[in-house]
Each structure stands twice: as C-alpha cells, then as structure tokens.
Amino acid sequence: MSRTLIEVGALVQSAEQVWNEPSYVLCEGDRVIAAGPGQYTGDKRDLTVFKRPQSVAMPGLVNTHGHAAMTLLRGAGDDLPLQTWLTERVFPMEAKLTGDAIYWGTLLACWEMLRSGTTCYTDMYMSMHNAAQAVSDSGMRGVLSWGMVGLDETSATNGIANSRSFVKTWHKQADRRITVTLGPHAPYTCPPAYLREVADLSAELDVAIQIHLSETRAEVEESLRLYNKTPIAHAADCGLFERPLLAAHCVHVSADDIELMKAAGVHVAHNPQSNLKLASGIAPLVQMKQAGLTVGIGTDGAASNNNLDMFEEMRLAATLHKATSGDAAAIPARTAFAMATADGAAAVFQEPLAGTVTVGAPADITLLDMQSPHFLPTYDLISNIVYSAGADDVTDVFVAGKPVVVHREVQTLDTERIAYETKRIHSVLLSHS
CATH class of the missing domain: 3.20.20.140 (Metal-dependent hydrolases)
Structure with missing residues (x-):
C-alpha cells in the first residue's frame, strides 16, 4: 500500500486543533495514519515525501x-x-x-x-x-x-x-x-x-x-x-x-x-x-x-x-x-x-472524521502558500485562512492520499483539452441562442 509523507510549516487538523509550527501528515493508502507537530521519525522506506516547509496543510x-x-x-x-x-x-x-x-x-x-x-x-x-x-x-x-x-x-x-x-x-x-x-x-x-x-x-x-x-x-x-x-x-x-x-x-x-x-x-x-x-x-x-x-x-x-x-x-x-x-x-x-x-x-453524509486531518480520516488535504501576503502577518492561522486567503493561495491538493494538484498544476486533468471543449460547447450554445 502506498505511503505518503507531507512535511509542512504549519498544520490545521480541524477548527479546534491548530499547529502553527513545522508539522507533518503521514498517509497510507487513502487514510491519514499520523499527523501532528514536529518531524516524522518513523520508517521512511518506500515513502513518497512532499516537502512544503512554506505551506500550511488543512482539510480539503x-x-x-x-x-x-x-x-x-x-x-x-x-x-x-x-x-x-x-x-x-x-x-x-x-x-x-x-x-x-x-x-x-x-x-x-x-x-x-x-x-x-x-x-x-x-x-x-x-x-x-x-x-x-x-x-x-x-x-x-x-x-x-x-x-x-x-x-x-x-x-x-x-x-x-x-x-x-x-x-x-x-x-x-x-x-x-x-x-x-x-x-x-x-x-x-x-x-x-x-x-x-x-x-x-x-x-x-x-x-x-x-x-x-x-x-x-x-x-x-x-x-x-x-x-x-x-x-x-x-x-x-x-x-x-x-x-x-x-x-x-x-x-x-x-x-x-x-x-x-x-x-x-x-x-x-x-x-x-x-x-x-x-x-x-x-x-x-x-x-x-x-x-x-x-x-x-x-x-x-x-x-x-x-x-x-x-x-x-x-x-x-x-x-x-x-x-x-x-x-x-x-x-x-x-x-x-x-x-x-x-x-x-x-x-453531505461523508464518514466520521472526514473534513479533518486526524488519524483515521480520509486523506483529503489542501496546502496553502504561507509566503502569500495573505499570511503576513499571522496572529491567528484560522483567521488568516477564513478572512484573508483565497483560491490563488492553493499550492497542492491530495484526495484519498493521492496528489491531484502539485505546485498549482492539476495532475489528473488535461486542462488544455477541457478549455478547448468548453469553447466548442460555448460556440454551439451561442449559435442556437
């Protein structure tokens, strides 16, 4: 089973649990199996590592x-x-x-x-x-x-x-x-x-x-x-x-x-x-x-x-x-x-722990760029996320433990083809308006 380690500069596990310090999330398959502040010191064999020291990890x-x-x-x-x-x-x-x-x-x-x-x-x-x-x-x-x-x-x-x-x-x-x-x-x-x-x-x-x-x-x-x-x-x-x-x-x-x-x-x-x-x-x-x-x-x-x-x-x-x-x-x-x-x-009837980055939760995780001006300064990390951050701050996204956005690039979609097909459909809708 695939194992993924995400190393970040801060971690929001839920609305109640925030670590404004270097932290990590360890995923096995589609689950979070460990998360918290500090460095992961366990077995790193067969481990895919995403180093994002300037990012905050939060639930998707x-x-x-x-x-x-x-x-x-x-x-x-x-x-x-x-x-x-x-x-x-x-x-x-x-x-x-x-x-x-x-x-x-x-x-x-x-x-x-x-x-x-x-x-x-x-x-x-x-x-x-x-x-x-x-x-x-x-x-x-x-x-x-x-x-x-x-x-x-x-x-x-x-x-x-x-x-x-x-x-x-x-x-x-x-x-x-x-x-x-x-x-x-x-x-x-x-x-x-x-x-x-x-x-x-x-x-x-x-x-x-x-x-x-x-x-x-x-x-x-x-x-x-x-x-x-x-x-x-x-x-x-x-x-x-x-x-x-x-x-x-x-x-x-x-x-x-x-x-x-x-x-x-x-x-x-x-x-x-x-x-x-x-x-x-x-x-x-x-x-x-x-x-x-x-x-x-x-x-x-x-x-x-x-x-x-x-x-x-x-x-x-x-x-x-x-x-x-x-x-x-x-x-x-x-x-x-x-x-x-x-x-x-x-x-929306998802399983317990969904929407958190806690042990046993589905590994659905979003990373935000803390070098963005939206995070400068940071007195309260949740406040920055809610009142300041935006879509342009998203750098990486994981769903069920798999990286679907990496360095702001969607990995699962042919975005050029989607843009082409959207323009084609738009032309058809306009021609029949």
Whole structure:
C-alpha cells in the first residue's frame, strides 16, 4: 500500500486543533495514519515525501451544494431574479446540453474546484452518468444526484428510472469516492405523491436525499397557498424527513421550520453568495446554528455565483451574518472554517472524521502558500485562512492520499483539452441562442 509523507510549516487538523509550527501528515493508502507537530521519525522506506516547509496543510474544502456542469452557463443570465433566470435563460440553454457537454462541463468545474482547494462536492443535475465519469476521471469526491422532477408522468417515470440506474451503476464506485443520493429538485417541481415515492425509493435503495427547500419568499407563499404549509412542513409531511436529507438554501425558514428540521436531523447547505446574487435573501444561519443543525457551505452552480471558490463562500458566511445580526461574533472564523470542512462533510453524509486531518480520516488535504501576503502577518492561522486567503493561495491538493494538484498544476486533468471543449460547447450554445 502506498505511503505518503507531507512535511509542512504549519498544520490545521480541524477548527479546534491548530499547529502553527513545522508539522507533518503521514498517509497510507487513502487514510491519514499520523499527523501532528514536529518531524516524522518513523520508517521512511518506500515513502513518497512532499516537502512544503512554506505551506500550511488543512482539510480539503467541502462544497455542499452545486450543479457542476452549469459552469457552461457562467454569465449567461446575470442580474435576473431566480424564476426569470431559470425560465428565460437557464432552462432553454440546458435543453441544448448533451451528455458530452455535461461531461466536459463537469470536468471544467472539477478543474476550478481542485485549483481552489475543494476535494469533495455535491452535484444535482442531468445526464449524471457522464458527470460521474468526470468525477471518476478527476480524482475528486462527489456526492451526486440525478435531478428529478414530477410535473408530468413521463418526467416522473424517467426520474425514478434514471435514479435507480444511477445508484446501481455509480454508488460507492471510483474507489468509493462517489456517493449517490436521490435528487428531487424542489416541492414546486415535484408533486406530493412524487415526493412520497422518492422517500420510499430512498428507503428501498438505502441512499440519502438532497433537495432545494425554501429558497425564495415566492416559493414559501405558493406552498402556503397550495398546501397551507411551509415547504419545510410540506416536505416533512411527504415523508422526506424520515430519510437522511440535505436541504439546500433554507433562506425563508421560520422558527417552527428550524425546530422541525432539528427534530428530524435534516442537514442544510448554506449558499450565501448565490442567494444574494439572485436576490433570494439571507438564510437565518445564526438561528440554525444555535438550534444545533448540521450546516455546510455551498457555492451553488457557477451560473448563479459565478465561481466555485469556497474561500469566498467561507468568508461571506462569516461576515454576512455579523451584519444581519449586529453581532461581530455571530459566526466566528472557526465556525465558518468548520462549516467548510468537517461540518460540510457531515452535511453531505461523508464518514466520521472526514473534513479533518486526524488519524483515521480520509486523506483529503489542501496546502496553502504561507509566503502569500495573505499570511503576513499571522496572529491567528484560522483567521488568516477564513478572512484573508483565497483560491490563488492553493499550492497542492491530495484526495484519498493521492496528489491531484502539485505546485498549482492539476495532475489528473488535461486542462488544455477541457478549455478547448468548453469553447466548442460555448460556440454551439451561442449559435442556437
């Protein structure tokens, strides 16, 4: 089994454990088997060593919500409200995307995420066999769903069939880097009977569910009109809360909604930048955290963000809620860091210890350049990472113990080919606009 030693100038094992001194991480196969301050003095035979004395090692970032291949639509419909953006720009362009386009669009997203230190991400989209192949080729971890809608019998039947096939083909594949979940899009695209069918399928296949919930005020108002319930209460009554569930956005949730989510153990993907850009609102993150909900951070798709930089999201999650609450300590740097790492991993149903650099954890590790001006000076390393650092500071990335970015160069992807294919697909989309 391969053994890898990473020698660094500082180490952040978790939000609680920081070593601002020379440290090391020892990996065997896809696991961390030793980590801490000082020098590794054990057996160095058959050991691949990465010497990075000017870098800080930290857990790889976890992007808890997105639509990877929507990188192909980056900038295609900016400065529009959500429903207009969807119906007038996104849906017409998505109708022209082929499986081949989904593959290359997903690789483009993987390229961007790896270069910005993300090692695991969540995706809900279409043609997901192609997307899963891209994840497999990239070396990343993916928590993937085939987007399901039930507005007519054909789409509903296809959604169930596609999801069954997708789970059977890809769940726990690519050296177990791929996790498959069910992906009903939202209550407004999935009638109650269909959501109940999805909940039953989740139990049958023993997989979790991810869904958009309470993203806009209009969504909540429509749910109250149709069902006399909020989207949260409606989803619970349809059986979704009886299954492991990741709810994306949760912008317009009440105290009763939060209590209901907490009682059912619902996880939340907080997407501050996308919610701001689409004028959806600001989620009550402080209240959700105070209630004890498991909350991770996500970028959403690059068509509504418009990048996949988790450093931006982490910083925004920490700063935005200080302003809305009037409390400078509302979301401290360590809380935001945990949401982007260990809490994010838990939110997307990864194994215990994922999102940390501790013994027994998956060896998903990101290195940052401490010679960057963002780390000068350093009074508190976590504060520098959350409030100062950015994607350009990422130097190396390891996923499952394997180096996927080395000296800022992605090792697993043909980036020139991805750029070429992206431009080709872009030309096709423009020619049919």
